[in-house]
Amino acid sequence: MRLVFDRPQSLADVQTHYCPGCTHGIIHRLIAEAIDELDVADRTIGVAPVGCAVLAYNYFNLDFQEAAHGRAPAVATGIKRALPDRVVFTYQGDGDLASIGTAEIIHAANRGEAITVVYVNNTVYGMTGGQMAPTTLPGQKTTTSPYGRDTDLAGYPIRVAEMLSTLVAPQYIARVAVNSAPNIQKAKRAIKKAFEIQVNDNGFALVEVLSTCPTNWGLTPEKSLRWLEENMIPYYPLGDFKVPKEVE
């Protein structure tokens, strides 16, 4: 008999604290698979955010450093500059990356830091109880927008992938979703590519992953996947926004 599906070596064999049906766990797995397949686990360093993934260091068999809320790209910059032969990645939520850490991500990308960024967009500040984020959809109800996001007061959701793709230095920027098996496969390819860009081309790569937050959306895990597909993907289109020159 041939083993066709197993836990990636880089993924720790522990229970996570994530809520039932939360897709943070799927994204963790995809990262671990990519690291295993590239065979770089022994030289990969993760930078954990402040957000629901604050305990990410417990779920990977990798060295990790915790960053202050939003500062992961700056911390990763320091690690990578000190240890250029290591593979350095950040794992950040939309509050961490697109709200309090907007400056850090723009400038790390703009300097073309050779890091990989996995950006988990679930449209809310999950950890603190589902408040409105810069990524919350127009009309979406949250704990601080009980009648839905009012674009007159709060503006429109920030499309990070598109915004960063206007910069010259980043090599690879893509948006994927983890709401269905085919999309998870595509997400896997994008995440792996984002690591390859760092390993092979010494470039900056970011993958925005559309993710669910059943707890704060007030939906079942299954309905959350549908909500993502029907509401998030139309506003946040999937695809590559920036690819390395040679493959263009």
Added chain:
Amino acid sequence: MQERIALTGNEAMALALKQINPDVVAAYPITPATEIVQLFSSYAANGMVKTEFVAVESEHSALSAVLGASAAGARALTATSSQGLAYMFEVLYIAASYRLPLVMPVVNRALSGPINIHGDHSDSMGVRDAGWIQIYAEDTQEAYDNLIQAVRIAEDPAVQLPVMVCIDGFIISHALENLEIMADEKVQEFVGPFTPRRPSLLDLDHPVTVGPLALFDYYMEIKRGQAEAMRKAKPVIKEVGQEYGRWSGRKYSFLEPYQLAEAEIAVVVLSSTAGTTRVVVDELRQQGIRAGLLKPRVYRPFPQQEIKAALGHLKAIAVLDRADSFDGFGGPLYKDIRAALYEVPDRPRIINYIFGLGGRDVGLDDIRSVYDDLAQVAAGEAPEFSIRYLGVREEAL
């Protein structure tokens, strides 16, 4: 007139904010303060307040936004904890130097690192010299009362300084307690309408620049002015506390002594731990031990004269700090209290404990052990020491 209800510390603060009905609130969520502004945002969404609510992208922006609003002539507020307060650091000093009467609930939480969400005073103690008035509450009632008084203190023409109203994270912010609340109109009447002390942006008849460059020519006068305002805040805090007492039946001042006048030994501690300590004082009194407690309510401006008068007669004092200075000498409250007693001719012996960091529980036994040590120090059987850590596994260092 007053209604008795059960609320958590955060709910009590949110209610006070609603009753104050400020013009602008800008905030970014952070545990354990999140609930205050989250509840407030629903009041705003439901039209229960006239407030302009802004969900900004960080605490740095939150305080900057309320600073701008205040300079523009609005009553403006935000609330935060820990890392959020630390992230505001730059703007805290600017707000004080602009003499903007902002009010901010601070739900005390340990600073990173290591990252921790539970209560200690490292956040507000870290900014004790930022030029803000600091008031510490023991329970939900005081949280509510202090917040309402803070508006009057901050906005007093003689003061015009920002005020932090501190409560212990989780222990008070998330604990349900009975308290007496006032009717909305009564609170409105007490705080009064907001009248900016000086011409605000944008008044064409009185053009101003807020926060212009001041080098060796004027910088020092501006700082001296802040120090003077802090000095003038003292009588104002006292008057507001008395007026609030006449109005609500709950009078406030700088310090809250308990069994202190006849005491020989006493603990000095801020916030919720005073409640635990009071229980131990009662026990010791039953045993005939002359134990007392002093709970400072106002930490900035520092009530030096009042502390001298309250503690000068004691044989030995233990100051309990829920924050460390990491200087090998002692916590911030300890050093201030010790300095305040310097002028007392036959000064009490004074010892320091660092306790409760990162939410480490402090129970009756811990406080009993402090009074045991104190009794020995008072009797001259143990040396006066500067710093000891309560409830730490020294072997794990």
